[in-house]
Amino acid sequence: MYAVIATGGKQYRVNEQTEIEIERVSGDVGAEVVFDEVLAVGDGADIECGTPLLASATVKGEILEHFRGKKLTAFKMKRRKGYRKKHGHRQELTKVKISAIEKK
Numbered sequence: 001m002y003a004v005i006a007t008g009g010k011q012y013r014v015n016e017q018t019e020i021e022i023e024r025v026s027g028d029v030g031a032e033v034v035f036d037e038v039l040a041v042g043d044g045a046d047i048e049c050g051t052p053l054l055a056s057a058t059v060k061g062e063i064l065e066h067f068r069g070k071k072l073t074a075f076k077m078k079r080r081k082g083y084r085k086k087h088g089h090r091q092e093l094t095k096v097k098i099s100a101i102e103k104k
Helices: none
Strands: 002-007 010-015 019-023 032-035 038-043 046-049 057-068 072-078 083-089 092-103
Touching: 002 057, 010 019, 010 092, 038 057
Parallel strands: none
Antiparallel strands: 002 010, 002 038, 019 092, 032 057, 038 046, 057 092, 072 083
């Protein structure tokens, strides 16, 4: 069984026992997190889609770790003008292991 969830402004297709890296969610390592924004649940050829969300489905996961992603560099330059600007960014991420997909 799989589900499509929305969190952090992105959508993820998840199965049970898979690990995903999502935008930082609050909670301690080892705590359970519940995703209520379930867009679709499927089991083989049987697919149930929400309009836009499924109220009868939830996805539960366990927080494995909090970490920061790789550094992204933004560099701006205008030729022959001496204008150069460089700054970086590291996104705060959370690794979650999906433990259960529940459909009522």
